[in-house]
Amino acid sequence: MKTTGNKFKIQNLKLRILNLFLYFLLIGFTLAVLYPILNVFSISLRPGDRLLSTSLNLIPDGASFHAYKVLFTQTPFLLWFWNSSLIAAAVTITGVALASTAGYAFSRFNFYGRKSAMVGLLVTQMFPPTMLLLPMYIMLLKLHLINSYLGVIVIYTSTALPFCVWQMKGYYDTIPFSLEEAARIDGSTRWGAFRKIVLPLAAPALVITALFSFMTAWSEYIVAAQVLQDTSLFTLPLGLKQFEASMSTQWGLYAAGSLLVSVPAVALFLILSRWLISGLTLGSVKG
Amino acid sequence: MAGVRLSGVTKIYDGGVIAAKDVSIDVEDREFVVLVGPSGCGKTTVLRMIAGLEEITSGELYIGDQLMNDVPPKDRDIAMVFQNYALYPHMSVHDNMAFGLKLRNYPKLEIEERVTEAADILGIRDYLSRKPKALSGGQRQRVALGRAIVRKPKVFLFDEPLSNLDAKMRVQMRAEISKLHKRLDATMIYVTHDQVEAMTMGDRIVVMKDGVVQQTGNPLELYNNPRNKFVAGFIGTPAMNFFEGRVKKEERLYFEGKESDLKIEIPAELEGKLPVAEGKDVYMGLRPEHIQPQEERKGNLRSSCNLKVEISEPMGNEVFLYFQSGLNPIVARVPSAINPRPGSELKMYFDTAHAHFFDKDKEYAIA
Ligand SMILES: Nc1ncnc2c1ncn2[C@@H]1O[C@H](COP(=O)(O)OP(=O)(O)O)[C@@H](O)[C@H]1O
Ligand SMILES: [Mg+2]
Numbered sequence: 001m002k003t004t005g006n007k008f009k010i011q012n013l014k015l016r017i018l019n020l021f022l023y024f025l026l027i028g029f030t031l032a033v034l035y036p037i038l039n040v041f042s043i044s045l046r047p048g049d050r051l052l053s054t055s056l057n058l059i060p061d062g063a064s065f066h067a068y069k070v071l072f073t074q075t076p077f078l079l080w081f082w083n084s085s086l087i088a089a090a091v092t093i094t095g096v097a098l099a100s101t102a103g104y105a106f107s108r109f110n111f112y113g114r115k116s117a118m119v120g121l122l123v124t125q126m127f128p129p130t131m132l133l134l135p136m137y138i139m140l141l142k143l144h145l146i147n148s149y150l151g152v153i154v155i156y157t158s159t160a161l162p163f164c165v166w167q168m169k170g171y172y173d174t175i176p177f178s179l180e181e182a183a184r185i186d187g188s189t190r191w192g193a194f195r196k197i198v199l200p201l202a203a204p205a206l207v208i209t210a211l212f213s214f215m216t217a218w219s220e221y222i223v224a225a226q227v228l229q230d231t232s233l234f235t236l237p238l239g240l241k242q243f244e245a246s247m248s249t250q251w252g253l254y255a256a257g258s259l260l261v262s263v264p265a266v267a268l269f270l271i272l273s274r275w276l277i278s279g280l281t282l283g284s285v286k287g
Numbered sequence: 288m289a290g291v292r293l294s295g296v297t298k299i300y301d302g303g304v305i306a307a308k309d310v311s312i313d314v315e316d317r318e319f320v321v322l323v324g325p326s327g328c329g330k331t332t333v334l335r336m337i338a339g340l341e342e343i344t345s346g347e348l349y350i351g352d353q354l355m356n357d358v359p360p361k362d363r364d365i366a367m368v369f370q371n372y373a374l375y376p377h378m379s380v381h382d383n384m385a386f387g388l389k390l391r392n393y394p395k396l397e398i399e400e401r402v403t404e405a406a407d408i409l410g411i412r413d414y415l416s417r418k419p420k421a422l423s424g425g426q427r428q429r430v431a432l433g434r435a436i437v438r439k440p441k442v443f444l445f446d447e448p449l450s451n452l453d454a455k456m457r458v459q460m461r462a463e464i465s466k467l468h469k470r471l472d473a474t475m476i477y478v479t480h481d482q483v484e485a486m487t488m489g490d491r492i493v494v495m496k497d498g499v500v501q502q503t504g505n506p507l508e509l510y511n512n513p514r515n516k517f518v519a520g521f522i523g524t525p526a527m528n529f530f531e532g533r534v535k536k537e538e539r540l541y542f543e544g545k546e547s548d549l550k551i552e553i554p555a556e557l558e559g560k561l562p563v564a565e566g567k568d569v570y571m572g573l574r575p576e577h578i579q580p581q582e583e584r585k586g587n588l589r590s591s592c593n594l595k596v597e598i599s600e601p602m603g604n605e606v607f608l609y610f611q612s613g614l615n616p617i618v619a620r621v622p623s624a625i626n627p628r629p630g631s632e633l634k635m636y637f638d639t640a641h642a643h644f645f646d647k648d649k650e651y652a653i654a
Contacts, residue, residue, distance in 0.1 A: 110301070176371065176373065178369050178371055178373035179373050179375060179376075181338075181340050181360075181367075181369070181373065182367070182369060182373040182374075182375070182434075183375070183386070184339075184340070184359070184360045184361055185338060185339075185340075185360045185361065185363075185365060185366065185367050186361070186366075186386050186387035186390060186434070186438070187361045187387050187390035187391050188361060188390060189359075189361065192390070196386075197375060200377050201376065201377055280376060280377060281376050282376060282420040283374065283376050283418060283419035283420025283421070283422065283427070284372070284373060284374050284375065284376035284419060285369075285371035285372055285373060285374075
């Protein structure tokens with residue numbers, strides 16, 4: 001009895017040490033992630049004359065929200081924000097609509113060319129985006145979509161779609177087909193079973209698709225820089241870059257803008273993560 | 288309410304598998320018909336064709352008087368209980384049952400009424416707000432049944448609904464489904480691979496093998512007059528004993544075993560039915576209850592054999608004795624008062640008045 005008790009104690013101790021170690025590791029990573037963000041925040045608060053200061057104070061001397069005020073009142077920041085939102089929303093909605101239906105077709109129907117199409121989607125992912133820049137540009141030119149929202153929306157959607165379709169297909173494969181059959185016998189059409197049974201159960205995959213599409217569009221620079229030439233059409237990344245382009249970089253504005261750009265992305269992630277839960281299909285089949 | 292009629296129905300899957308071949312079944316209104324057969328014989332395929340989940344390659348399906356070949360599942364007025372339950376995992380028990388009624392635009396009050404009624408019948412009223420994952424296997428099975436009965440469809444289809452339950456639960460649910468059939472007075476088609484389920488539940492049984500219907504009949508008909516060797520061996524536990532051999536004639540007809548040194552007289556009452564069998568290779572089939580030790584000897588038993596007991600399985604009210612005669616395994620079903628030790632020898636009498644004879648090649652029943 002006594003020896004087993006000791007054994008248990010030693011194991012317990014080992015577990016505690018391991019936990020402690022893990023916590024240190026996690027805290028370390030958190031700091032490594034937070035530090036640059038705090039640094040940017042700190043820069044955005046600095047008054048104009050101390051931008052290159054090497055002081056490590058989080059709240060610099062003479063801190064102010066001046067840069068934020070300038071951003072909203074003297075630059076087209078809000079316009080860029082609106083442009084980016086519009087484009088990202090369009091890409092997200094199109095991406096979710098197309099990926100959820102295409103993924104379903106790949107998962108449930110056995111049509112001619114199904115396998116090759118799946119592989120084809122994968123192949124598109126093997127080229128680096130910069131390599132596709134020129135052909136995409138020429139295509140948009142011929143379609144008269146240069147310098148328009150639609151041009152970037154088309155490119156962003158097509159970039160995000162292959163991953164999203166694969167991802168949706170993979171998730172649908174885990175949802176038992178008999179659920180849809182039960183719904184069809186209960187009185188649903190095929191489409192009704194998809195909408196009322198399959199889509200709610202695929203919520204986690206839909207969230208991933210939405211986030212991925214959104215992020216593809218929200219922070220993209222290279223394609224946008226080629227396609228959008230009118231300043232009034234600029235997205236946030238293009239706009240921020242403008243602060244750098246002048247004779248002297250306006251670091252305060254740049255920092256403030258960067259922070260504000262990341263707010264919607266973080267917010268969206270926090271809101272949607274509610275649906276990122278596993279085990280939605282538990283309990284449907286077998287005992 | 289309505290009957291279901293399959294007429295020459297064939298199903299060939301994309302890969303070329305013929306899962307059902309020229310299947311003709313006539314299920315009458317309010318009848319409980321069991322489709323039984325070994326795994327892979329095409330039972331599920333037939334059921335799914337009736338449900339409309341699988342296309343019919345050729346042949347005709349009628350529900351009531353209406354040709355249903357091209358009618359979508361939702362318009363066939365049927366309900367199906369799946370082998371794996373197929374409950375909607377994101378809906379509560381109540382919503383699982385109400386789903387079909389909502390789709391059919393029933394008024395809210397009636398939906399509540401029907402769901403509550405079904406829940407009461409099945410004893411799941413306390414779980415109405417739970418999700419399926421918070422239920423046991425037996426409870427899930429009840430919800431699946433509930434989802435079927437709230438709609439009050441013309442025809443109920445069951446695909447091995449009890450195969451995921453433990454033995455005790457299975458017996459209980461078996462009785463409940465039979466009761467449900469009486470109470471609902473509906474047409475039911477029930478698929479199982481378990482012949483005990485088939486025998487205890489079915490008004491009529493359809494035995495299938497390799498996509499082909501072997502025999503249709505009520506349980507006793509199948510038991511007493513199997514049309515071929517497969518049905519004879521499939522129905523009944525322990526299974527019927529088969530002896531390969533030949534029917535010969537000296538001053539009387541007798542059966543001579545091939546792999547066993549059996550020589551058994553064929554009683555006079557059977558002799559008249561067996562003229563075609565003379566000189567032919569046949570299987571003789573004898574049910575375990577028709578092989579009895581001396582003590583149980585009754586009637587006209589003239590064939591006996593000394594056999595060594597290999598295993599004895601006491602079942603409580605009776606004992607199964609397993610012997611080996613040459614290469615031929617033999618099982619007998621005897622009263623529990625007789626409980627010989629394994630290894631001991633026993634004189635067993637073959638009640639050949641109940642023997643069945645089957646053609647050696649085609650396996651159909653002779654006589
Ligand atoms: N979707 C399918 N595609 C091809 N073959 C199938 C399909 N479903 C079943 N089969 C085949 O059809 C035969 C009958 O299957 P099934 O009806 O499921 O038998 P059972 O329910 O009696 O076990 C089997 O050989 C099986 O492999
Ligand atoms: Mg089956």
